[in-house]
Amino acid sequence: MSDSTARVARRKDMLGLRGVSREEITQILDTAAQIRRVNRRRVKKVPTLRGRTVVSAFFENSTRTRMSFDLAAKRLSADVLGFSAGSSSTKKGETLMDTARNIDAWRPDCLIIRHPSAGAPHMLAKAFDWSVINAGDGIHEHPTQALLDMLTMRDHLGTLEGRTVAIVGDVLHSRVARSNIFGLTTMGAKVVVAGPGTMCPPTLEALGVEVRHRIDEVLEDAHVVMMLRVQRERLGKAVMTEVAEYARLYGLDLDRLQRARPDVLVMHPGPINRGVEMTPDVADGERSVVLEQVSNGLAVRMALLYLLLGEDGGDGDRG
């Protein structure tokens, strides 16, 4: 048997893609690309994480991300414990740390957390010895979404180096955009963002991206167009005008798509507001890789669980 080992040292947590090296991102994507085979088999389960306990704590509603993480853990044979804000005592005044101390008493191996406040996963990662995976913290980061996006891009483009990715929408308040910007720039891709001034202010350049205000200015050169979800109900005062204006100025339709590269990839973190971010014929069209994103999400989360979950006093020898 070969002695090939990981190229990068093991980390305890995945809190965000900022500061994660190109080698490590490559390792995660490579692992995800291999681990995908499990999902295509008849028996879609491997014993890798047998006996491990993974707790998923979602303090914000999200059915899909949560299901994806749960399934990823189950396919690796981990025991999964779900925990959601609605059913917990957080609404009765218990602090996040109190809740975490309770979870800690169950001796988990990993906590997957989504939380409306930036830095909540970091706080737990500092305080406890189990692994923490950030499944979205406020407007900060959503690393697994960016990793699945990058895996999807790499599948089609071969490499991310030198590719141009356009991100359209509310970049300022998007954790998906932030993680993608950190990851993609690390991998050598060029990121151009476009959106209204309230969503794509010029200060975004500090993140290493180019800022444009018309979707047509970013479409022509882009290998990938990533449309962000518009969540009007969540936006603050006076961030956005009528939805119709947004759709007209920043929505992607077939007409606009025809001005893009013929092999452009259309991506969206879902769920799509059809008719707002993109028209149905684009969302379901041949350039859309939205469903590949979903299946790669499962693979990326399996890969991360495999790479993160820690050592124990196991019995050593192999051969």
Added chain:
Amino acid sequence: MATAVEQAFRICGARVICPFSGRDEVRDLHVRGGVLCADAGPDACVIDADGLAILPGFVDLSAHLGDPGYLWRETLVTGSRAGAAGGFTTVVASPDTDPVIDRGPLLANLEQRAAAVSGARVRFAGALTERLAGMELAEIGCMVDAGAAAISDGGRAVGDALVLRRALEYAQPFGVPVILRPAEPELEKDGVVHEGPVALRIGLRGLPSASEEMGTGRAVALARLTRARVHLHGISTAQAVRQVRVAQEQGLDVSCGIPARNLILVDEDVARSQYDTSLRLLPPLRTGTDREALLQAVRDGVAMVTAGHVPLSRVEKEHEFERSAPGGAGLESAFAATLTALDGDLALVAEALSTRPASVLGERAALSEGCRADLVLVDPLAETCIGAPQFSMGVNEPLSGRTLRGAVKATMVAGRWAFNTLLP
């Protein structure tokens, strides 16, 4: 305590620094009957202060003492002790209490209770508007008569320009300083850290410098209009100190105080700390450029330094960054932070922490014969490793873990030792 006032002390061998009189020399300091005198007499208790420095007692113009209503954060007793341990001889308690200090009788009652504290002298700022709501004026006149040292809306910024104008007009004839936090409340909603590249990167919503700039601009313009005495508490940006500098050059009675920690820490420290909630502050930590401008303002006499004391309990700080309460304890670390930031310049520290804030209260912080014996003995060469506050009930020390220059050894309030590590 009454007997303590009659006690006499001869403090020997210290470098005595009094920016007010311009004297800075090694000499003995005599105290009798609560005042500085030429000779304390043969029965005076002799204190060897060789190698130490004596500065006029520090004065803080706006500290949260939590009393009444937030007794888990601080009380008059603990706040007074924390002040003395930090070298403060006078601490003005801000009116952000429950109930708000917005009436004469409440303030008079607090004055009575404060007479019994054993640490720093505690005085009170009465509210500018009722319940700090920024709508109706509080009982400013009655509170001044009851002994209010200042009028202030504490940590709240008055959003309505007309209310602010009227408040300044109303307070002006009473001669008390009006302490304001310069901000534009609508621009600060949801903000938790300085708005800039760091906030963008770590995904926290920003408090733009523009808010402080607008608040300062409005306060300066209204000070010009009403001729009120305005003190801006918690200045943190280069733009705001520039505006204060211009206002002072034009002869307006506008002063400002900078939290000592803002002379040391910057917004990048929030990122480095991985969302340490003790760095959730108001005003927030700003950029390195801001810090340089703040330091220059202190050196030039434009600004003074404040402890920015907002003690909070574990329950209020042990939260997600955005949900934790803003504020940091500061009374016990302000001196070391200021001395470190000002490169050991004790005379400048005395101006920043003693002379200038005392003058806002209309007092002279001097070490001359006949003056009230409010003084602090410090060891300028000591290294202090800052930890959690020892006397304050607050757990939130933003400078925790840092080693700073200088330590407070003893504090004397009107001839009485309010804090002393030198006596056997």
Added chain:
Amino acid sequence: METVRSSEVLTADELQRAIRRLALELVERLGTPDQFVLVGIVTGGEILAGQLADALEALEGTRPVVGHVDITLYRDDLYTGLEKPVLGETALPFPVSGAGIVLVDDVLFTGRTVRAAFDELWDYGRPAWIKLLVLVDRGHRELPIAADFVGRHVSTERSDRVVVDFGANGGVALQQAPEGRT
């Protein structure tokens, strides 16, 4: 650096001869190459399976179906170190259910790798039968597993390493740990 004592077990030529002999044995005992498939365990077994297939093709004129399994996800020692093994590829280009499988690995040691490979194969289907072929059997079994086809038995210390190089100038070498170390 401490010196590692290395002794040659098989030269490159001897290794190739052993492969040809193993191919012959397979045909003798299992029949023509269309009656079984070769599944190499990544990475050494994968190379060996390829070379065996070449030899069988030269011998019989038909090439057996070849697949490979990466058993990383089935290992029982994943949580012992700081580094995680890199995931390799698994490719089984035939229906596993009902197949006659010759599992191929370069070195047989504790038997744990073979155990993991069984588990993985079963998750793809239910094979008709499995035979085990190894180039080197170095002993020290920890599970009741035995090879059906063995290129060479080598007596080793537990701490030794057996290094197989399938290249033109390769061969099989036995590396002994320095004196006083186990």
